[in-house]
Amino acid sequence: MNRIYLDHAATTPVHPEVIAVMVNVMEQGWGNPSSLHTEGRIAKKALEQARIQVATLLETTSDRIFFTASGSEADQWAILGMAQLFQANKGNFITAQIEHSAVRNVAKRLTTEGWTVRWLKSDSEGRYLIDQLQSLSDTDTRFISLMYCNNELGTLQDISALANIAHASDALFHTDAVQAIGKYPSPISMGADLVSVASHKINGPKGIGALWVREGIDLPPWIAAASQERGKHAGTEGLPAIVGFGKACELWHRNATEYRDRIATLKQRFIQQLTSLGCEFTFISPIDRCSDSILNLRFANTEAEALLLGFDLAGVAASAGSACASGALKPSQVLIEIGLTEKAANECIRFSFGPSLSLEDVTDAANRVATVIAKQRRVVNGG
Numbered sequence: 001m002n003r004i005y006l007d008h009a010a011t012t013p014v015h016p017e018v019i020a021v022m023v024n025v026m027e028q029g030w031g032n033p034s035s036l037h038t039e040g041r042i043a044k045k046a047l048e049q050a051r052i053q054v055a056t057l058l059e060t061t062s063d064r065i066f067f068t069a070s071g072s073e074a075d076q077w078a079i080l081g082m083a084q085l086f087q088a089n090k091g092n093f094i095t096a097q098i099e100h101s102a103v104r105n106v107a108k109r110l111t112t113e114g115w116t117v118r119w120l121k122s123d124s125e126g127r128y129l130i131d132q133l134q135s136l137s138d139t140d141t142r143f144i145s146l147m148y149c150n151n152e153l154g155t156l157q158d159i160s161a162l163a164n165i166a167h168a169s170d171a172l173f174h175t176d177a178v179q180a181i182g183k184y185p186s187p188i189s190m191g192a193d194l195v196s197v198a199s200h201k202i203n204g205p206k207g208i209g210a211l212w213v214r215e216g217i218d219l220p221p222w223i224a225a226a227s228q229e230r231g232k233h234a235g236t237e238g239l240p241a242i243v244g245f246g247k248a249c250e251l252w253h254r255n256a257t258e259y260r261d262r263i264a265t266l267k268q269r270f271i272q273q274l275t276s277l278g279c280e281f282t283f284i285s286p287i288d289r290c291s292d293s294i295l296n297l298r299f300a301n302t303e304a305e306a307l308l309l310g311f312d313l314a315g316v317a318a319s320a321g322s323a324c325a326s327g328a329l330k331p332s333q334v335l336i337e338i339g340l341t342e343k344a345a346n347e348c349i350r351f352s353f354g355p356s357l358s359l360e361d362v363t364d365a366a367n368r369v370a371t372v373i374a375k376q377r378r379v380v381n382g383g
Helices: 016-028 038-057 071-085 101-111 130-136 159-168 239-276 304-313 333-337 359-380
Strands: 065-068 092-096 116-120 141-145 172-176 194-198 209-213 294-298 348-352
Touching: 016 038, 016 239, 038 065, 038 239, 065 071, 071 092, 071 101, 071 141, 071 172, 071 194, 071 209, 092 101, 092 130, 101 116, 116 130, 130 159, 141 159, 159 172, 239 294, 239 359, 304 348, 304 359
Parallel strands: 092 116, 092 141, 141 172, 172 194
Antiparallel strands: 065 209, 194 209, 294 348
């Protein structure tokens, strides 16, 4: 039985061309990019080429791209860096409970360091309440961090509107664009001041991300004491991962329209097949202004952990969008925040799609998913 991977929002398979360039740099470009000899110059050229590739996908110039170890690190550098910028004139910081935990957790830390954190609400589809943001943002607001595409729901936010509100209060605006990179217009053109991205969501390697910082924002170093990343992030660069990230960006830039059309078709086929099989579900992901790649569904009278185990045995990988603690799934904070009860949140499954899948794959996956759900419902109903 072939396995079908429907968890692309968690991570993606590494593209063969990405693997090839990574192997090549390990064999031929293994020098230290900071060294002046030939080996170092070869490595430096590969490093800067990758930076250009990432910048091209983000529709910007390479001089404001700083490599990090992950999207989460980029998020935390952005937020803690902005906090340092305003250390002498602290005020409030605005974010939301439906953000990635990398943002939520560092926001909680700032409350212990003299900052006031204001939490923005969202509606039942995970869209930020624009009117509330306007009321929360004032002359004491120093910076705002709100994500572009929600990683559990797929909800796409109006970055231009959010950035405009921030700038009206003379605040900086950061967005986590990890789930949106390559798939939607760059948030840079919409007014974002800092943007976090990651490689492994677009068929690149894990362990590498980037932070874009607008010209004129002198973000403090994340790791100081050396010259790498223009003195902002010390440590010899992980060149194989960086060139892999660059290649993944090049592939997505070259194939963006084809990839997005394919992914949208795959998602619709999956929904149509589940429906045709009589598998009852409720959309948790919004119907409109939603990522083509993310689909969160509620299957009433089931239990997410049992479903995931059943799917896995049936050869389908999916996610509950929940954190594992002590061997038990906890209800997703995002789902609770948008108004679901704990019971309903524990009946939700996130499926996510990528360009390596075929229509046959998602049709087959839907058949297997429907079979597992029907079996569990019979168990739950005592049938």
